[in-house]
Amino acid sequence: MPVIEVTNLHKRYGRTVAVDDVSFDVAAGEIFGVLGPNGAGKTTTVEIVAGLRVPDGGEVSVLGLDPRRDAARLRQSVGVQLQESQLPDRLRVAEALELYASFYRDPADPAQLIEELGLGEKRKTPYDKLSGGQKQRLSIALALVGNPRIAILDELTTGLDPQARRDTWGLVERVRERGVTILLVTHFMEEAERLCDRLAVIDRGRVVALDSPAGLVAAVAPEQRIRFRPSAPLDDRLLGDLPQVTGVSRSGTQVVVTGTGDVLHAVTSVLARNQIIAADLRLEQGTLDDAFVELTGHRLAD
Numbered sequence: 001m002p003v004i005e006v007t008n009l010h011k012r013y014g015r016t017v018a019v020d021d022v023s024f025d026v027a028a029g030e031i032f033g034v035l036g037p038n039g040a041g042k043t044t045t046v047e048i049v050a051g052l053r054v055p056d057g058g059e060v061s062v063l064g065l066d067p068r069r070d071a072a073r074l075r076q077s078v079g080v081q082l083q084e085s086q087l088p089d090r091l092r093v094a095e096a097l098e099l100y101a102s103f104y105r106d107p108a109d110p111a112q113l114i115e116e117l118g119l120g121e122k123r124k125t126p127y128d129k130l131s132g133g134q135k136q137r138l139s140i141a142l143a144l145v146g147n148p149r150i151a152i153l154d155e156l157t158t159g160l161d162p163q164a165r166r167d168t169w170g171l172v173e174r175v176r177e178r179g180v181t182i183l184l185v186t187h188f189m190e191e192a193e194r195l196c197d198r199l200a201v202i203d204r205g206r207v208v209a210l211d212s213p214a215g216l217v218a219a220v221a222p223e224q225r226i227r228f229r230p231s232a233p234l235d236d237r238l239l240g241d242l243p244q245v246t247g248v249s250r251s252g253t254q255v256v257v258t259g260t261g262d263v264l265h266a267v268t269s270v271l272a273r274n275q276i277i278a279a280d281l282r283l284e285q286g287t288l289d290d291a292f293v294e295l296t297g298h299r300l301a302d
C-alpha cells in the first residue's frame with residue numbers, strides 16, 4: 001500500500017515547464033530518491049507532495065489525503081526539511097526544537113532528538129553560530145520533531161564536507177529504522193546509491209527511469225569487465241566457452257573478459273581448476289553515473 005502516490009503531475013512557471021507528467025509511488029518504510037540535475041523539477045515535485053505548491057495538473061495522494069485540501073491534517077504526519085531553511089540568527093538550538101514541537105499534537109521529545117542528532121553540546125548555541133553540518137542536522141531534527149510518518153528531505157547534504165555527509169547518511173538510515181518513510185531529493189549519485197531503496201531519475205521535468213539503484217545500473221550497463229594477468233599460459237577458449245562470458249581479449253599481458261551474471265565466479269572457478277592464478281584481478285562494473293548518462297545523454301554534474 002503506497003503512502004505517497006503521484007500521478008501525471010504537471011507544473012509550469014510562466015513558459016517554463018518545471019514538471020512534465022511525473023508519476024511514482026512510495027511504499028511505507030521506503031527511502032525513495034528523486035535524483036536529477038539542477039533545474040530538473042525535483043524541488044517543485046516534492047513541494048507539491050508537501051502541499052507547499054499547487055500543481056497545474058495531475059493527482060497527489062499522501063497517506064490517502066490530498067496535500068491541498070487536507071494540509072492541516074497532513075502537517076501532523078509529514079515532516080519537511082527544505083533546501084536552505086533559515087531560522088532567526090539568535091534562536092538557540094533547544095529553543096528552535098521546543099518551538100517547533102509546540103506546533104504538534106504528539107511531538108517527539110526535543111531533548112532526546114537533540115542528543116540523537118549529535119547536537120547535545122550545541123543546545124544553547126544560536127543558529128548563526130552553528131556550522132553548515134550542524135545547521136543541516138538541526139533542520140533534519142525540525143523535520144522529525146512532530147514524529148512524522150513521512151519525512152521529505154531536500155538536498156540534505158549539499159554544502160557539507162564528505163565526513164558530515166556520511167554522518168548525515170547514517171542519520172537518515174536510523175530515521176528509517178524507526179519506520180519513517182523518506183522522500184529524498186538529491187543530485188549526488190553516491191548518496192542515491194548508498195541510501196535509496198528505489199529512485200525516480202528526473203530529467204527536464206520527466207521521469208526517465210524508476211528502479212532500485214542496482215536495477216538501474218543492470219538495465220543500462222549489464223556488462224561486467226574482469227582484468228587479470230594469468231600466472232601461466234591460458235587458452236582463451238577455456239573462458240570464451242563459458243555461458244556467462246561475452247568476450248575475451250588481450251591488453252598487453254592482461255586478459256580482459258567481459259560477461260554478465262556471475263561471470264566472476266565462473267572465470268575464477270575455471271582458472272582454479274587449471275591451476276592458474278589471476279594476478280592483479282580487477283572487476284569493473286557499471287555505475288549509477290553510467291546509467292544516468294545512458295538514460296539522459298548527459299552527465300550529472302556534482
Ligand SMILES: Nc1ncnc2c1ncn2[C@@H]1O[C@H](COP(=O)(O)OP(=O)(O)OP(=O)(O)O)[C@@H](O)[C@H]1O
Pocket residue numbers: 013016017018036037038039040041042043044045187
Ligand atoms: N518559483 C519559481 N518561479 C519560476 N520558475 C521556477 C520557480 N521555481 C522553480 N522554477 C524553475 O522550474 C524548473 C525546475 O525547478 P526545481 O527547483 O523544481 O528543480 P530542481 O530539480 O529542484 O533543481 P535544484 O536542484 O537546482 O533545486 C527550473 O527551470 C527552475 O528555474
